[in-house]
Amino acid sequence: MSSIQRNVRLGVVVLFLGVLYQSWLKEVLFEVIGVGRVLQPIEDFPYTCRRVKHERLEACEDLWLDEQDRVLYLACAGTESRIQWNPAIASFNLSGRRPGGSELIALNIDSPGTDGLFGLHGIKPVGYDGATGDGSLDMLGFDVQSVDAATLRFWFVNHRPAVDANKNYLDASKVGANSTIDVFDLKRGKDEMVHVKTVFDPEVKTPNNIAVFPDGSFVVTNDHSSKVGFRKDFDIYIGGGNAAYCPPSGPCKAATHSKFRFPNGLVRGADGLVYLPESAGGSIHVMELQEDGTLKEVDLIKIGMPLDNLSVDANGDIWASGLPKALQAIPAAHNPFTAQAPTTVWRISKTPEGYKTFKALEDRDKKVLTQLSTIEHDVETGRLFIVGPSAPWLIVCEPW
Template sequence: MARGGFIFGSLFAVFGAVFWQLMLRDLLYVTLGVGRVIQSVDEFPYKCRKITDKRLSGCEDLWLDDQQSILYAACASTEGRLAWNEAVMKLNVSARRKGGTEVLALSIDKSLPDGSFSYRALQLDNFLSPTGDSSVDILGFDVEIIDKHTVHFYLTNQRPPVDAQGKHIDATKLGANATIEVFEHRRGAKSMKHLRTVWDPETMYTPNNVAAVGNGAFVVTNDHSKSFGLRKSFDNYIGGGGVTYCSPTSTCFPITPPRTFRMPNGLARGADGLIYVPSTITGTISVFSLASSAESASIPPAFTLVDTIHVGMPLDNLALDASGDLWIPGFPNGAQVMKWTEDPVGNKSPATVWRIKKVEGVYELEKVLEDREAAVLNGITTVRHDAKTGRLFMGAVFNEFVVCDPIA
């Protein structure tokens, strides 16, 4: 009896130690941020301002064209994101923003008297959604530079599900019917032309963001293991989500096991050609090499983990600047994030901005900005750094667009 009790006690102690090491410790200190000291925005050498323009709210992702000084933003308004965003289980199709997401092109060389910028919405040529209009519901996106005149946009399109007649149906039972839409844009033009739709619900079931890897191929994160159901609700605790590769001919393969990550988010291709995949839950960035090409159209390229960057707080979208540095926003107060996700109008979420510089093969992590009170940096999900001026442009999935100018 005593022997049995000893064995049971030993197993319980081992289980408790493993549970603490793998789940509880990270939940408390990384995800929730228990005991974390969060700094005030006034402690950093930047002057920040919100842009109070409804069309420049709900801008989940951004891309900066350094050559043209044009910032592209995928904006759906606060109300639109509150209604429709599968990544955080907002699936009210009827309240979704009419027309979906706008792709806005901001001229950032000169600000207007109110601190904002002039912009135009890009028209989507040669494109029809399943409902017969030209609306898209963009979560994340990436851009591939083709030549000095041409770029290709890769848009993560969270399409609402429809029936055979093109009528919206209950998304809470099916999730989004997501695709990657590829468009060609001539720099300076007022529109972009649709090239192809990539749809593969077996390998792209909850696409969060996309990274172009050259010649029309791309990789995409699935931020959950399923698009709906009970299993999805446990992903943050037991793991869920992975990376899919799609070839230039739109053939897609999962290149990580389906539960490799805990909510993988906005991945990016670095200046070194490596793929960087952040986790919203674990506060790490997994670094992968991607083989240049597959031996056969039916075989995916090798995707090999080569490093891990430990940031130590929940993370969102990575972005590469013209100097080759990576920028990423973090959420230093995980408990507040949960409240903010439920009610981003009534609550705020502090944000941190990190820069990751690779020096002789070693990753250097620098905290560039932080806003304990979320007075300006509220729920930031994307940071774009203008290497020429030092300015930071920040989008937020639910909240206002933010610009920070360096103080000399």
């Protein structure tokens, strides 16, 4: 081989590596993994945070505040149960699920009580059979509509197990979960919610979270390209997740491309736009629903670290849970008792000049905040209520 040929080949290799670095590796190293990222201690921020521990407040993936009645609702599964049954991270041990499944918990946030548990009580599902007839739910993300002054409508991502015609469990490691969207109505002040309907559709294959529109249509993130299989394992590197749109009636459809890397807890903002984060990327995709049911990207909010769930407060600000050290987050998701990962709390405001991002809270040393997914900001008091998909506690942060 001549020296000219060697130089040409070397040049091609260098060019290829340069393109790979700029297009993919640079983001993975510095945004996703967080190489060189400097974190701040929790003492730098104007909050006093504490852990509220109770077995019924474990592994609460999502939460929502009813501003009218001052009740905080949480979808909780139990930490050990979540470790065993979590289709998003390929944990398919059905025998480890908590008896009775997950639970919707209600807290009266202005009445902590002498035990500090805010009058903790459960909301019982009525009129729902479940996968095997025992009425159990396997809740993950959820959204809520105010139907009228007295009624709240809950839309749950439900990762119920797959069963055969005789309601015997199938091998979930081979078929995945039989995921659905289940809708319940709750009368304010009551402790029972009545099942309204189940949405099952092939386009809702690996649902993570849901954002509902006023007409009863919704969009949902599919965090992976498939329920199980070889391709699913590579989705966080090369993409494979998408968002689906489901009309008030009729079949659902793919609303986006399938290139997102673990699209996670999307929300519908106060402006009516859809905000979609990625847990293996560093941005929030701002999208507008089109008449044909597709989502058109209209903006991109660069955060610079992986994100879990988003929420919207009464002021219209978006709150995001960041994963500043993603490699620590993976083992913590599988066993938070032995591994922990730091969390960053972001606030995003929409202004006439564009989106403004602000780091509201961080805990470099994992003293209080670890492996968290969703933040609910109570505008009235300034408190933050924070939960995690497998975290064995609820976090409450009081502003100074």
